[in-house]
Each structure stands twice: as C-alpha cells, then as structure tokens.
Amino acid sequence: MHADLGPVLALYPTLTTIVGAHCGGKPNFLAVAHLSPMNHGTPQYLAIGLNKAHHTNAGILENGQFSINIPGQDLLAETDYVGLVSGKNTDKSGLFEVFYGQLPAAPLIRDCPVCMECRLHQTLVLGAHDIFIGELVATHADPTVLTDGRIDVAKIRPMLFDMPLKKYRALGPVLGDCWSAGKALKHKDAQ
C-alpha cells in the first residue's frame, strides 16, 4: 500500500559533483547534486540547478563557462566543505590544485578523477533557481579510472547524494547487465 507523501522530491540518489566557475576573476567551487544529462548525442547537453542565492551563479552568467568535476570518496570532506561555505565569505580558490582545458573560465580540479568543461548554452529560470544548461566541450579523466578507454564508475568511487537522510552513499555491487537482464521477458513475449 502506498502512502501519499505530498509532492516530496524523491528522485535520489544523485551523483555528487563539484561545480567550478570564475567569480570575480578567481576560481570558485560548490557541491552540486541536482543535475542531469539533457540528451544523449553530439552536442551533449548537461544541466545543473543552482539557487540564485549562490555566489557561483553570477560567475557562470558573466563568463558563460563552468566545470563539472566528479570527486572520489577520498575528497569527501572537501566536497562537503565546498557545500557548507559560500564564496561570498570564504575564498575557496586555494582549496584545490586547478588546471584548465579549452575554456579559460572553467577551472578543473586536479584531484577529481573526472572533469568536464561546459559552455553555457541556455539558462532556464524556475522560481528561485537558475538551471544552467551547458554544452559539454571536453572531458578529462585519470587513466586509472578507465576500462578499455571508457570511464568506469566503479573506479571513480563516486559519492551518491541522499538528500532526505542527508547522506553520501557508495555504490554497491552490480546487480545485472543492461539490455540483457530483461531478455527472458522479451523471449516470453515473442512466444
């Protein structure tokens, strides 16, 4: 039996990332778990949702560039920290060793195994939030997280965000293969 919880956000867990942008000419970072791939193609579009109160929004709007960095569990404290303090009061530019790819205002974090550079494509305003839809320009990955040249999420050891219970969770074991686990039902259907 299902209980009616009201319009409670229950689309978790989500990947925890660190978004970077230049604010006042300096790199700034914040923890973001409300994000989404918008399509699956080229160009590839990714969206992040940020409350307008955040310091980073002005930097993204000013430069039209941002980064999405995926931390491993060894950056747990740093990731949580950049979600706790605002760039308005705290200079977070020295927290990480930064490098740049093609975009000069999309700071990438050396210690994150995967870093993505995005160019702002479109901004959607939903009440108090800016939804920044970025066009993915380039992805940089540590060779240690690749399997046959492709990113392997198990090797990243990502943090999954659970907002209702305020927890970061790890990945569990693999349950099955996609486009495979359901084949038994497909065959049944064809009979």
Added chain:
Amino acid sequence: MKRKLGAVNALYPSLTVLAGAVVDGRPNFITVAHVGILNHATPQYLSISLVKSRHTARGIREHGQFSICLPSEDLVAETDYVGMVSGRDVDKSGLFELFAGDLPFAPLIARCPVCMELTLHETLDLTTHDVFVGRLEATWADEDVVLDGRVDFAKSRPLLYDPLRRYWTLGRVAAQAWSVGKTLKNKERK
C-alpha cells in the same frame, strides 16, 4: 596526468526510473536513466529526457501528464525489458499492476516502492531529444520504505545505471552530508 576524452558525458551512475504516460488510451512505460532534479523548492520541477520519436513522448505531449516510478532491485528484469521494447510494437500495459493517484494520465506502478505524478510544465527542444520538465504534483511511497515521512533509499533499493551497461545497487553510507566537511570549516577559522 589526465587523458582528454572528447565531449563524453560522465554524469553517472544515474538513477534508473520507469516513466509512464497514456498513449492511445493505453498506459505505457519506458526505462529512463537521464532524469534530473532541476530545483529544490515548491513547486518542485523534475526533468526526463527522451528521444523525440519515443512512443511515451507522444503520450506526454498529448495529455501533459506523466509519472516517474522508481523500481527496486527485484524489478530489474522488468525494468530492463521495458527499455528494450517499444510500445509501438508491444503492449506493455499489462506488465505491471497499476494504482490510481491524482492524475488520470500518470500511470503508477504498484510494485515500485516510490512513484511520482507530474504535470508537464515546459518542453525543451535539444535537437534529437525532448526534455520534459514536469511539475511534481504528488509522491506515493510504499509504507515499508518510509522513515519519519521521508523515503529511505536504503529500503527502496534503487537501480543505478552506467554506460558500461550495468545496473548497480546502492552501497553503504560513506558519510553524513553537511557534516563531514565541518572539520575543514573549523580548521579555517583558526
């Protein structure tokens, strides 16, 4: 030293959901792992991204309503199956027992521990894909997975997708959010 991979989407793992709509008078479902939380407020907006030609997309456009249901580990075969066959060729309406919520065109799956009903707020045209931005109207959760009025995802046992074509389970808690970073915050003050 990092390797440059080109513009490869690395936002994984992502939550695997079953999106439902009514197409030609019949409930239909599709497996979607490109879902998003757009804001955190009331009204709450969520997005799902579908290739424009998908059968379910037609139902969402027609009725302006859809559902997002979260399958648990025990529905892995059904979830995978729904992603492999199109409602154009196969009637998927009998696959799941449904239950009624508030919206007539947002079919809810009784065996999914968490189900959400949405009305279509806006559609974003991103070349091959339509991104349906839905306004969350109601959330239904199996009483077994609710803890103090909130969904406990350790109990709902969601499926996580990654591009190497695996469904992952949710693992142990690594740390408490808005807490584990406080050590750095306190260090800074000194």
